[in-house]
Amino acid sequence: MKRRSSDGAPVVPDATFTSYYGRPVVKPSPWEKDIPAYLFLGGMAAGSSLLAAGADGTDRPSLRRAGRLSALFSIALGFIALVHDLGKPSRFVNMLRVAKPTSPMSVGTWILSVYGPAAGLAGAAELPFLPQFLRRLLGPFVRPAGIAAAATAPAVASYTAVLLADTATPAWNSARRELPFVFVGSAASAAGGMGMVLASTSDAGPARRLAVAGACVELAAEARMEQSMGLPAETLRNGRAGQLMRAARALTIAGAAGALMGTRSRVLSALAGKALVAGSVCTRFAIFEAGQESARDPKYTVVPQRERLDRR
Amino acid sequence: MGQLSGPDPHVASNAGWAETPSRKGFFTDTSVCIGCKACEVACKEWNAIPDDGFNLLGSSYDNTGALGASTWRHVAFIEQPRRFGEQQTFFDQAPTDSRGDFRWLMSSDVCKHCTHAACLDVCPTGSLFRTEFGTVVVQDDICNGCGYCVPACPFGVIERRTGPAETKNVGIAQKCTLCYDRLDAGHMPACAQACPTESIQFGDLDELRVRAAARVETLHEEGVSDARLYGEDPGDGIGGAGAMFLLLDEPETYGLPPDPVVSTRDLPQMWKQAGLAALTLLAGAASAFIGRRK
Numbered sequence: 001m002k003r004r005s006s007d008g009a010p011v012v013p014d015a016t017f018t019s020y021y022g023r024p025v026v027k028p029s030p031w032e033k034d035i036p037a038y039l040f041l042g043g044m045a046a047g048s049s050l051l052a053a054g055a056d057g058t059d060r061p062s063l064r065r066a067g068r069l070s071a072l073f074s075i076a077l078g079f080i081a082l083v084h085d086l087g088k089p090s091r092f093v094n095m096l097r098v099a100k101p102t103s104p105m106s107v108g109t110w111i112l113s114v115y116g117p118a119a120g121l122a123g124a125a126e127l128p129f130l131p132q133f134l135r136r137l138l139g140p141f142v143r144p145a146g147i148a149a150a151a152t153a154p155a156v157a158s159y160t161a162v163l164l165a166d167t168a169t170p171a172w173n174s175a176r177r178e179l180p181f182v183f184v185g186s187a188a189s190a191a192g193g194m195g196m197v198l199a200s201t202s203d204a205g206p207a208r209r210l211a212v213a214g215a216c217v218e219l220a221a222e223a224r225m226e227q228s229m230g231l232p233a234e235t236l237r238n239g240r241a242g243q244l245m246r247a248a249r250a251l252t253i254a255g256a257a258g259a260l261m262g263t264r265s266r267v268l269s270a271l272a273g274k275a276l277v278a279g280s281v282c283t284r285f286a287i288f289e290a291g292q293e294s295a296r297d298p299k300y301t302v303v304p305q306r307e308r309l310d311r312r
Numbered sequence: 313m314g315q316l317s318g319p320d321p322h323v324a325s326n327a328g329w330a331e332t333p334s335r336k337g338f339f340t341d342t343s344v345c346i347g348c349k350a351c352e353v354a355c356k357e358w359n360a361i362p363d364d365g366f367n368l369l370g371s372s373y374d375n376t377g378a379l380g381a382s383t384w385r386h387v388a389f390i391e392q393p394r395r396f397g398e399q400q401t402f403f404d405q406a407p408t409d410s411r412g413d414f415r416w417l418m419s420s421d422v423c424k425h426c427t428h429a430a431c432l433d434v435c436p437t438g439s440l441f442r443t444e445f446g447t448v449v450v451q452d453d454i455c456n457g458c459g460y461c462v463p464a465c466p467f468g469v470i471e472r473r474t475g476p477a478e479t480k481n482v483g484i485a486q487k488c489t490l491c492y493d494r495l496d497a498g499h500m501p502a503c504a505q506a507c508p509t510e511s512i513q514f515g516d517l518d519e520l521r522v523r524a525a526a527r528v529e530t531l532h533e534e535g536v537s538d539a540r541l542y543g544e545d546p547g548d549g550i551g552g553a554g555a556m557f558l559l560l561d562e563p564e565t566y567g568l569p570p571d572p573v574v575s576t577r578d579l580p581q582m583w584k585q586a587g588l589a590a591l592t593l594l595a596g597a598a599s600a601f602i603g604r605r606k
Contacts, residue, residue, distance in 0.1 A: 088483045165582050
């Protein structure tokens with residue numbers, strides 16, 4: 001069974017390869033939109049906790065508040081998405097039966113079980129409708145919780161890249177070197193963007209700097225990743241994933257430019273911040289979709305493996 | 313973390329079993345498979361697997377498609393305009409000249425029960441475990457259906473079962489158990505028991521390897537030069553399979569990956585990259601707060 005590229009007009013020359021009636025060799029993940037949404041929300045939460053802790057230490061109250069609230073809502077929504085995606089949501093607690101370093105999902109569960117309560121506590125203290133007695137009760141724990149959340153945040157932002165890469169999904173596995181950098185960059189630009197939207201312009205300086213630095217890391221790592229992935233990089237350029245990736249790039253560049261220019265304008269700053277957040281969403285969905293597509297088309301499994309064998 | 317790749321002759325005891333029988337597995341000799349699908353049926357009957365669809369796929373006699381949550385044995389059918397070894401077909405004496413050489417490949421695929429099983433490595437609940445026989449089995453009452461094992465498997469074997477809510481084990485990962493319950497009682501797996509040509513052979517993995525090597529040699533002597541073994545080499549990317557095959561063409565012809573590698577092999581490097589990225593984020597966030605306030 002010789003089979004040509006599925007989408008008619010391939011960018012690179014056709015790779016001829018053999019497959020079983022064009023059927024997939026590996027299975028795409030059964031994950032739905034919950035998982036790319038969580039990838040974004042986890043990154044947003046992590047970056048926000050870092051900004052909040054820095055703002056707390058440097059007396060920037062509106063940025064601290066923005067960061068803690070953004071972290072609280074992001075991680076809560078992310079947690080809901082994770083449980084919702086399970087085949088048996090009622091068995092969520094089974095994740096806590098074991099601690100397995102060979103399972104990035106197990107490692108992530110334990111990271112989240114430290115990060116989640118810490119970010120939750122710090123965020124709860126910023127809720128406007130919190131009763132006074134609760135506020136007093138939480139009082140002494142809020143700053144330590146914020147610091148604990150910030151300390152675990154980098155792990156929250158980066159482990160998801162290992163989670164995707166540690167699979168037989170060609171686009172994710174071949175991206176294993178650069179994907180963590182794409183994800184932390186995306187987390188920083190999203191959280192910075194959210195800080196620019198929510199905090200006062202006088203407090204938002206660090207959010208702008210984090211957003212611009214994150215955008216640069218994300219764009220550079222993504223470009224490098226497409227170079228090193230080999231054939232599966234096609235899935236980041238074609239189809240729906242390609243559209244999302246182009247949108248992500250445009251939004252991230254526009255947002256970073258806006259962040260650099262609109263330092264005094266609240267309107268421009270908020271607009272740029274929203275573009276960065278949207279860019280991060282698009283990046284996560286693009287990488288997720290690319291992986292699914294790379295698993296559905298046997299070309300991306302067979303051709304790189306055949307080339308590897310032929311080199312031996 | 314234990315051993316993540318390479319040969320591992322003591323896979324069950326390394327998984328924590330104190331006393332282990334010799335490692336069990338399959339040798340599927342596709343050169344004698346007649347495509348009767350008795351293995352598919354016996355597997356479904358014994359393991360009480362729900363139906364996987366009554367479809368006509370238009371791929372020779374294969375209307376099953378692929379291994380999956382409700383398909384633990386899958387017979388592949390491949391029609392090729394080639395001769396089987398030095399077989400005399402007499403097609404050249406046929407009344408029409410439109411017929412040429414022809415051979416029909418059939419192969420019963422199954423979970424490979426890898427020495428380094430990615431599904432087991434990445435399972436976050438401990439539902440997937442290594443049995444005393446060295447096989448890999450899902451514990452139905454523990455799996456929470458996270459689905460991570462599905463993209464992890466380099467062979468596309470394990471799958472999360474879908475269907476109406478009343479379907480048995482719906483929502484959780486399912487695959488071949490190498491009939492763990494039958495092994496415990498001293499029986500061979502249902503598919504091997506049902507196979508009428510001994511294409512599916514069950515036994516001690518060490519012995520099966522010897523048998524497989526002898527069989528491929530015999531076939532080569534008889535002129536079937538394209539016979540080759542698949543999954544028998546402990547030096548391969550999965551540390552050798554618990555279910556090996558004798559194939560008559562390249563693995564990808566049968567829908568098998570030509571050079572499978574357990575992704576966990578590279579996990580230490582992946583964690584290192586993630587650690588570097590995490591430090592980059594921490595440093596970036598810290599330096600965002602350095603500088604004059606405006």
